[in-house]
Amino acid sequence: MKERTVQLEVLRYNPDTDTEAHFQRYEVVCQEEWVVLDALNKVKADIDPTLNYRWSCHMAVCGSCGMMINGEPKLSCHAFLRDYEGVIRVEPLAHFPIERDLVTAPDDFMEKLKRVKPYIIPKEKKPISEGEYKQTPAQLMKFRQYSMCINCMLCYAACPQYGLTPSFIGPAALTLAHRYNQDSRDGGRAERQEVVATHEGVWECTFVGACSEVCPAHVDPASALQQMKITSSLDWIVEHLMPGGKSARDTASREDAGDIS
Amino acid sequence: MSRKPLVRECPPTTWYFRQPRYMRYMSREITSIFVGAYCVLLVVGLQRLADGPTAWEGFLLALQSPASIVFQILAFVAAVYHAATWFNATQKAMPLQIGEGFVPGNLISGAHYAAWAVLSLIVLILAGVF
Ligand code: SF4
Ligand code: FES
Numbered sequence: 001m002k003e004r005t006v007q008l009e010v011l012r013y014n015p016d017t018d019t020e021a022h023f024q025r026y027e028v029v030c031q032e033e034w035v036v037l038d039a040l041n042k043v044k045a046d047i048d049p050t051l052n053y054r055w056s057c058h059m060a061v062c063g064s065c066g067m068m069i070n071g072e073p074k075l076s077c078h079a080f081l082r083d084y085e086g087v088i089r090v091e092p093l094a095h096f097p098i099e100r101d102l103v104t105a106p107d108d109f110m111e112k113l114k115r116v117k118p119y120i121i122p123k124e125k126k127p128i129s130e131g132e133y134k135q136t137p138a139q140l141m142k143f144r145q146y147s148m149c150i151n152c153m154l155c156y157a158a159c160p161q162y163g164l165t166p167s168f169i170g171p172a173a174l175t176l177a178h179r180y181n182q183d184s185r186d187g188g189r190a191e192r193q194e195v196v197a198t199h200e201g202v203w204e205c206t207f208v209g210a211c212s213e214v215c216p217a218h219v220d221p222a223s224a225l226q227q228m229k230i231t232s233s234l235d236w237i238v239e240h241l242m243p244g245g246k247s248a249r250d251t252a253s254r255e256d257a258g259d260i261s
Numbered sequence: 262m263s264r265k266p267l268v269r270e271c272p273p274t275t276w277y278f279r280q281p282r283y284m285r286y287m288s289r290e291i292t293s294i295f296v297g298a299y300c301v302l303l304v305v306g307l308q309r310l311a312d313g314p315t316a317w318e319g320f321l322l323a324l325q326s327p328a329s330i331v332f333q334i335l336a337f338v339a340a341v342y343h344a345a346t347w348f349n350a351t352q353k354a355m356p357l358q359i360g361e362g363f364v365p366g367n368l369i370s371g372a373h374y375a376a377w378a379v380l381s382l383i384v385l386i387l388a389g390v391f
Contacts, residue, residue, distance in 0.1 A: 164271050
């Protein structure tokens with residue numbers, strides 16, 4: 001195995017003592033086939049145990065090791081050292097508050113996930129005795145791609161709209177709304193529209209497309225958002241231009257009222 | 262231990278210099294200025310036409326000035342670039358599922374390019390170019 005000495009420039013921030021973040025340089029002897037996360041682990045084990053960062057699976061499935069690597073949002077367990085030359089600059093995910101060193105606070109994203117109701121709201125509830133909700137492979141394919149999200153938040157770090165307007169629900173959460181809207185077992189679209197079809201929802205998106213370029217799970221959030229813009233526009237046309245048209249949101253409140261009575 | 266998260270603001274006016282993909286996005290957005298300006302030009306032309314033959318002749322003459330030709334070339338390039346970005350986006354916004362598979366994206370964008378070519382041809386024929 002070939003060795004290589006790698007220069008890492010890591011953004012450090014200690015909330016107990018610092019008011020600003022600063023870069024710290026580490027020189028690490030690495031194996032040629034390592035990823036950036038391996039290099040960080042080596043720093044923590046041999047050079048500086050105070051370095052903080054998140055990771056778990058080391059195989060691009062848990063979504064916890066997202067960082068900015070040379071300015072690009074990446075899973076550090078999926079960023080191979082051989083793809084980088086010179087000093088590698090490692091920063092916490094952009095657009096999220098820094099908790100400590102490379103650890104960011106994901107609270108805002110978690111809150112937004114909840115708001116889009118990312119679970120199946122059955123069209124018609126039926127007792128377990130009536131068996132499972134069935135789905136054909138074609139019905140599955142309609143949303144499968146959008147169910148591959150690993151909640152790594154790289155798309156939020158890539159999205160300038162989210163950086164500029166933090167109230168934007170953002171790519172991954174809106175894509176999850178789409179995932180459930182597209183599910184043949186789901187009947188919750190009207191409820192989700194109250195969050196989706198708003199200025200904080202899909203209409204904040206100006207289709208920069210960066211989310212889809214950085215997504216490690218090939219979810220293509222940009223496509224989900226554009227599709228939701230089209231269906232939301234169709235809703236608007238039905239509501240405003242068709243005689244007797246009802247908006248998706250009206251339908252939601254009618255159903256809510258029905259539930260209560 | 263209390264939390265004291267550090268917020269790093271996104272620079273509101275210079276953010277698009279951070280990444281080549283942001284610059285690409287901005288260039289797409291800027292082309293719309295040319296598209297809009299050309300629409301204004303068309304409306305002015307219509308107004309001149311309504312004002313009578315002399316006004317219309319004057320408008321046509323003004324179109325042939327070097328500055329006007331430079332603008333028209335720029336507007337043409339911008340409009341083609343702008344249109345192409347949208348045609349390429351159609352495959353994302355309007356996927357077509359047949360059974361368990363999806364129609365290849367290139368076909369969807371390609372169909373839009375084809376429709377564009379046919380419509381342009383019809384317009385050119387109606388305008389008596391051929
Ligand atoms: S959509 Fe992609 S980039 Fe965004 S959180 Fe999900 S997996 Fe990560
Ligand atoms: S450690 Fe799990 S995705 Fe990188």
